[in-house]
Amino acid sequence: MRPEARNGNRIKDRAEFKTKPRPLTFSADATVAEAVAAMTERNYGSVIIVDADDKVQGVMTERDVMRKIVNEGRDAKMTQLGEVMTRDPRLAHEDDDVVDWLRIMSNERFRRLPVVDGEGRIKAVFTQGDFVSFTWPDLMHQATQIGKATLSRNFPTALIGGGVMVYTLLMVVVLGVVL
Secondary structure, eight states, rough: OOOOOOOOOOOOOGGGHHHHOOOOEEOTSSSSHHHHHHHHHHSSSSSEEETTTTTTTEEEEEEEEEEIIIIOOOTTTOOBBBHSEEEOOEEETTBHHHHHHHHHHHHHHOOOEEEOOTTEEEEEEEEEEHHHHHHHHHHHHHHHHHHHOOOOOOTTHHHHHHHHHHHHHHHHHHHHHHH
């Protein structure tokens, strides 16, 4: 089941989607050492493993390297990506809903989401940070609305409290001048 976009929240309509560099891709028979060298050079946290048609087969992250290569004492120069990649990762389509994917990523505890076109070819990799940048303005707006509603609902109390504060300040000033 794909979370299709509602209200214009499609992934491909996000500024981040349009400006993202092409994902770092390798075939499954490339070595982990080759992928790590490219990740290091480009400062990427993952590589996408694709077939000859650019369709996603798997993902390898820095965490995979730590757990499946370093921790197991494997030779990165001899180990192929296909041996250590996360197979069949969750894939978003560029027309899917941004907020739905943020929720799914949070609930399922993964941080990188390959985004594919209608043909299933890799287009981008979104991170939770990309999605948070989308929701942050909405969260600020909601907080403002809640603040306004709370203030208007408690206006008499706020007015009395404000009046007491002003009276107290005036008394301090008057007494300070008199003394």
